[in-house]
Amino acid sequence: QVQLVESGGGLVQAGDSLRLSCAASGRTFSNYAMGWFRQAPGKEREFVAAISWSGAGTYYADSVKGRFTISRDNAANTVYLEMNSLTPADSTVYYCAAGPRPVHSSFAYGSWGQGTQVTVSS
Numbered sequence: 001q002v003q004l005v006e007s008g009g010g011l012v013q014a015g016d017s018l019r020l021s022c023a024a025s026g027r028t029f030s031n032y033a034m035g036w037f038r039q040a041p042g043k044e045r046e047f048v049a050a051i052s053w054s055g056a057g058t059y060y061a062d063s064v065k066g067r068f069t070i071s072r073d074n075a076a077n078t079v080y081l082e083m084n085s086l087t088p089a090d091s092t093v094y095y096c097a098a099g100p101r102p103v104h105s106s107f108a109y110g111s112w113g114q115g116t117q118v119t120v121s122s
Contacts, residue, residue, distance in 0.1 A: 009116035022096030
């Protein structure tokens with residue numbers, strides 16, 4: 001019951017920063033926990049970060065902890081992923097998702113965006 005659209009992806013150099021945005025439409029955005037996932041060709045969708053409905057609880061995959069920051073602005077119906085110290089290993093398609101709890105499993109999320117491409121050159 002919520003529609004999500006990612007933006008902000010692009011081509012950057014290793015060590016650079018990038019901010020992804022996920023804009024939601026609908027009347028229930030603030031009721032959802034939000035997550036960011038990424039999926040490389042031939043691989044399973046990978047958990048990146050999640051945030052509770054209030055924004056007080058944030059969670060990160062070990063591979064991005066200390067480099068990425070998830071945040072949300074419920075008044076703007078938007079969730080963000082600030083990515084710092086990017087490496088070529090971060091290159092893939094990033095998806096945002098909405099669900100009842102900020103967990104790492106993709107199966108817990110019921111709504112997904114179309115994805116935005118991030119490419120990090122060396």
